[in-house]
Amino acid sequence: MEKWTPKHEAPEPLEGPVVSTVVGGTILWFxxxxxQLPFYGWFADRGHIWWVWTPLAGAGLGLIGIWYVxxxxxxxxxxxxxxxxKDAAGAEAADGTLGTSTRADRPA
Numbered sequence: 001m002e003k004w005t006p007k008h009e010a011p012e013p014l015e016g017p018v019v020s021t022v023v024g025g026t027i028l029w030f031x032x033x034x035x036q037l038p039f040y041g042w043f044a045d046r047g048h049i050w051w052v053w054t055p056l057a058g059a060g061l062g063l064i065g066i067w068y069v070x071x072x073x074x075x076x077x078x079x080x081x082x083x084x085x086k087d088a089a090g091a092e093a094a095d096g097t098l099g100t101s102t103r104a105d106r107p108a
Contacts (some may be wrong), residue, residue: 025065026058029055
């Protein structure tokens with residue numbers, strides 16, 4: 001079992017333009033549906049109607065994906081802004097306490 005144990009730490013996940021990638025994929029699925037729609041009879045004659053409906057299902061699932069990744073992206077941005085505000089407030093608090101020491105605060 002030891003040969004399956006990882007020898008190094010996994011790399012950080014790559015972050016890219018996730019929203020635009022999912023939107024582009026959804027548009028591509030819908031274009032494929034529209035391109036095959038005029039050939040519906042040809043597909044029906046050969047028993048391949050599922051070829052027409054599969055891109056439509058992909059476009060529908062892509063709409064769900066767009067909703068999901070937009071929410072994820074907004075949550076990541078919101079979290080980053082909160083963390084930045086918290087760090088800024090901590091830095092201001094640290095700066096304020098350094099400059100306000102009085103004689104009573106100092107040991108004798």
